[in-house]
Amino acid sequence: MxxxxxxxxxxxxxxxxxxxxxxxxxxxxxxxxxxxxxxxxxxxxxxxxxxxxxxxxxxxxxxxxxxxxxxxxxxxxxxxxxxxxxxxxxxxxxxxxxxxxxxxxxxxxxxxxxxxxxxxxxxxxxxxxxxxxxxxTPMEAPPQLPRLTKREQQVLQAISNGLTSADIAEKLFISVITVETHRRNLLQKFTAKNMFELVKIATENRLI
Missing domain, CATH: 3.40.50.2300 (Response regulator)
Structure with missing residues (x-):
């Protein structure tokens, strides 16, 4: 050799x-x-x-x-x-x-x-x-991203821009209560603990 x-x-x-x-x-x-x-x-x-x-x-x-x-x-x-x-x-x-x-x-x-x-x-x-x-070893499948309605997408974008619920309600011509409902639904869909984590997940997955 x-x-x-x-x-x-x-x-x-x-x-x-x-x-x-x-x-x-x-x-x-x-x-x-x-x-x-x-x-x-x-x-x-x-x-x-x-x-x-x-x-x-x-x-x-x-x-x-x-x-x-x-x-x-x-x-x-x-x-x-x-x-x-x-x-x-x-x-x-x-x-x-x-x-x-x-x-x-x-x-x-x-x-x-x-x-x-x-x-x-x-x-x-x-x-x-x-x-x-x-x-x-098989790789774990990436988590499935939730489907968002058009309104949820608009609210999510507004949250990422730092708008308050009152600002979002005025911008989208909906009630503050409706905005708060969308916020709760978004947190549940993304299993996020708070708005900061919600925006972080959405940004990482290029949803906003």
Missing amino acids: DRITLAIVDDHPMILEGLKSLFSGDVDRYQLFFFTKGEALLDFIQENRVDVVLLDIVLNDGSGLDFCKLIKQKSKDTVLLGISNQEERSIIFRFLENGGNGYILKNADANEIVCCVEKAVAGELALSRKVQEIML
């Missing part, structure tokens, strides 16, 4: 030492380089070939998500594996979208980490077992 140039980027000394001991035993297979900053690796790959990078997602000098994209721009053949405690599906997806070839959680055992590196070198998508479980 060809020797693999493996760069490990992590600003936690214990993690670096652990990964160093994991791969340093096979000197015929791995040539190792260690970095605590993403920028240092970017400088290194300008002048040196790197086959595989184990890249932490949270670094002192930036996000591994951004460094992943920058590394791929400078060296498209370099295999990039995220190694992190970040378990959010959105972060895993973003890393892969930015050119990553796999993702490993730091609680993976030693054999699993080495196996993922070898799989990635072979051209396969390399995900540790826990990451596979996260990716295969």
Whole structure:
């Protein structure tokens, strides 16, 4: 087998030492380089070939998500594996979208980490077992937004503009009691605790 140039980027000394001991035993297979900053690796790959990078997602000098994209721009053949405690599906997806070839959680055992590196070198998508479980877990369906009548939409827009019930009643030519009824109905439809939360939900869902 060809020797693999493996760069490990992590600003936690214990993690670096652990990964160093994991791969340093096979000197015929791995040539190792260690970095605590993403920028240092970017400088290194300008002048040196790197086959595989184990890249932490949270670094002192930036996000591994951004460094992943920058590394791929400078060296498209370099295999990039995220190694992190970040378990959010959105972060895993973003890393892969930015050119990553796999993702490993730091609680993976030693054999699993080495196996993922070898799989990635072979051209396969390399995900540790826990990451596979996260990716295969069905996402919850987004909550259904309530249907609003034309009048409710008008009242909601007026509330978001900071108008009082009296102002809204005058503007829409309806009674204050009717406005208050619409307010209560809107709170119930959106299961909002107060008007501030109501406007926040409506704004986030682009209803106003």
